[in-house]
Amino acid sequence: MFEHVAPYAGDPIFRIAAQYQADQRENKVNLTIGLYFEDDGSVPLLDCTQAAEKHWAAKKLPRTYLPMEGLDTYRDGVQRLVFGEQSEAYQSKRIATIQTLGGTGALKVGGDLLHEAYPDSQMWISDPAWDNHHAIFGGCGIKTNKYRYFDAQTQGVDFEGMMADLAQLPAQSFVLLHPCCHNPTGADLSKEQWQQLIALIKEKQLIPFLDMAYQGFGQGLDEDAYAVRAMAQAGVLFLVANSFSKNFSYYSERCGGLSVVCKDQAAAERVLGQLNAWVRKNYSNPPSHGGHAIATVLNTPELYQGWVGAVDAMRARIHTMRQTVYDRLTELAPHYDASYMIKQQGMFSYTGLSSEQILRLREEFGVYMLDSGRISVPGLTTKNVEYYAKSLAAVV
Numbered sequence: 001m002f003e004h005v006a007p008y009a010g011d012p013i014f015r016i017a018a019q020y021q022a023d024q025r026e027n028k029v030n031l032t033i034g035l036y037f038e039d040d041g042s043v044p045l046l047d048c049t050q051a052a053e054k055h056w057a058a059k060k061l062p063r064t065y066l067p068m069e070g071l072d073t074y075r076d077g078v079q080r081l082v083f084g085e086q087s088e089a090y091q092s093k094r095i096a097t098i099q100t101l102g103g104t105g106a107l108k109v110g111g112d113l114l115h116e117a118y119p120d121s122q123m124w125i126s127d128p129a130w131d132n133h134h135a136i137f138g139g140c141g142i143k144t145n146k147y148r149y150f151d152a153q154t155q156g157v158d159f160e161g162m163m164a165d166l167a168q169l170p171a172q173s174f175v176l177l178h179p180c181c182h183n184p185t186g187a188d189l190s191k192e193q194w195q196q197l198i199a200l201i202k203e204k205q206l207i208p209f210l211d212m213a214y215q216g217f218g219q220g221l222d223e224d225a226y227a228v229r230a231m232a233q234a235g236v237l238f239l240v241a242n243s244f245s246k247n248f249s250y251y252s253e254r255c256g257g258l259s260v261v262c263k264d265q266a267a268a269e270r271v272l273g274q275l276n277a278w279v280r281k282n283y284s285n286p287p288s289h290g291g292h293a294i295a296t297v298l299n300t301p302e303l304y305q306g307w308v309g310a311v312d313a314m315r316a317r318i319h320t321m322r323q324t325v326y327d328r329l330t331e332l333a334p335h336y337d338a339s340y341m342i343k344q345q346g347m348f349s350y351t352g353l354s355s356e357q358i359l360r361l362r363e364e365f366g367v368y369m370l371d372s373g374r375i376s377v378p379g380l381t382t383k384n385v386e387y388y389a390k391s392l393a394a395v396v
Contacts, residue, residue, distance in 0.1 A: 012131075013370060020368040028366030029384050029391075031375040034183070034347055036217075036246055036314055039381045044249045044314075048306040052296035053289070065285045068276040070099020074291050077298030078257035081221070082212070082228055082242055089232045089261050096272040097259040098279060099286040103213045103243030104136065106258035110209060110239045111140035112278045113260075113271075114174055121207070123174040124166070126150075128350075128372065130183045133176055133211070142174065149185070152352060155340035156187045163200060171205035179240075180224035181214035181346025184374040188218065188345060194227045198234050208238040216247045216311040217318060218345045232261050244294055246347065247311050253290025314378075318347065321380040328389035336396040349375050357395045365391035 017032045038044050069075065075097040083090045100106040114121070123137045126149035134144045148161030166175060177197075182188055189197065201208055210228055218224045228240055237260075244255040258275065262268040279285070297303045322341045329338035340349055351373040353361075361367040367388060369375045380388055 016368055016370060019362075020366075023366050023368075025366040027384075027387055029368065029379060029388050031367070031369045031377075031379040031388075033379075034246070034376050035251070036249060036318075036347065036378045037381070039317060039383075041381060041383075043251075044310075046249055046307065046310050048297045048303045048310065049248060049250060049293050051303060051306075052293040052300070055296055056289075056292045063288060066099070066288050066291060068098075068279045068285055069272060070286045071288075071291050071295050073299050074099045074295040075257070077295055078242065079259065081215070081298060082225055082240055082257070082259060083232055084222070084225070084229055087229060087232055093265040094262045094268045095259050096262060096268040096275060097257055098272070098275045099291055100241070100256040100258050101283060101286060102245055102254040102256040103211065103241050104132070104256070105254065105283070106241035106243075106256045107133070107136045107209075107211065108140065109275060109278050109282060110241060110258050110260075111137045111142055112282070113274055114207065114209070114239070115140045115142050116274075116278075118172050118174075118207070121172050121174055123176060123209075124169060125176045126162075126178070126182070128184055129176070137174075137176075147175075149182075150187060150350065155337075155350065155352060156343060157189055157193070159189065159193050163196065166197075166200060166206065167204065169204060169206060172207055173204075174207050174209055175201070177208055177210050177227070179210050179212045179215075179227035180218040181348070183213065183346075184348050184370070184372060185350040186340075186344030186346050186348045186377075187350070189227070191226060191230075194230055198231055198236060201231075201236055202234065208236065210238060210240045212240060213243040214246055214346050215242060217315050217347055220315070221247075221308065221311060237261055237263060244290075247314070248294065248297075248307070249314075250290055250294070253293070254287060255290040255294050318377050321377055321385060322349070324385050325380065325389055325392075328386065329393060332389055332393035333396050336393070347376055347378060349377055351375060351392075353396070360395045361391055365394070367391045 020030045079090050079095055079097050089095050122143045124145050124147045125133050127146035137144050147165035148158045151158035215224045240259045242257045245251045260271045297307050326338050326341040353373040
């Protein structure tokens, strides 16, 4: 049985992270995996989630199944956070939202829904992209393609190329977009570019799927949701996946959401029913522990403000590391353009390093990044940022 099954090659991110763990050198830097680390190298456990967990545990409620769509308080909190409480779409109840198994689960359920509703449509994903995007939508039966996104020369968005590619798509094509903190490049569209893109989406009758995994890590919780809110205000019908793994530092609890903006409340109710049908086929019910904690934080003013403060602090630390690397490389390697560190935002940055330079960093200096040259900025701390800057200066 299963003699014909091929071995799994493994995920490249975890493979390189394992090489880092096996490295015995004292001076080594792990910039591979997308985790937020505090300056002491620890993954934070936020005060607000600890308080929410204790609050829920004290109730001693039975651990029965949650509804397929998840907790009502969780779903409402997601809508207010993602779309804003003043959003017309929110107030008109024309958004169908479910509690999902992280952002990845939201992408999967959304992909299943799209493929059933539009079986001939294909998905277009930025180049480069998070590799798992292609795997997830391919697993839904959707053919995936690439559109131009990153300009290696400017280390920013190739907006002209992106718009030209999307302008050629047939109506009802799916387009995967990142509202903020693009993974893996950290290069984002400006507000003006989003407005141009929204106009194109409406003109070509495209179906956007927005993946917002890092809300709050770019400019702020509200600021990072600009694309979502502008799209809803423009009358576009679309899907949004959001994740609480990073901004709540709640990775293993698998807390996310999938929202579908519909024409009216009646359509949203129909879509919610279909989302529940796909949840039933996938995993039946979302988990309750993290769901109750998130719902408690989002609906308790004191805890919510504590969470906002924690996100602000995480974002500020990332910004500080970016600025420090830029400042030091400007001094150590003035011939090397490190401006991408302060132009790009969020957890990730594209360094533009060659494969030879990346290998040298890994073998000679114990600095580990992905083969693409992507670094996870929170892996930098006040203790290792100087070593990283000097190591990078030595190979560029």
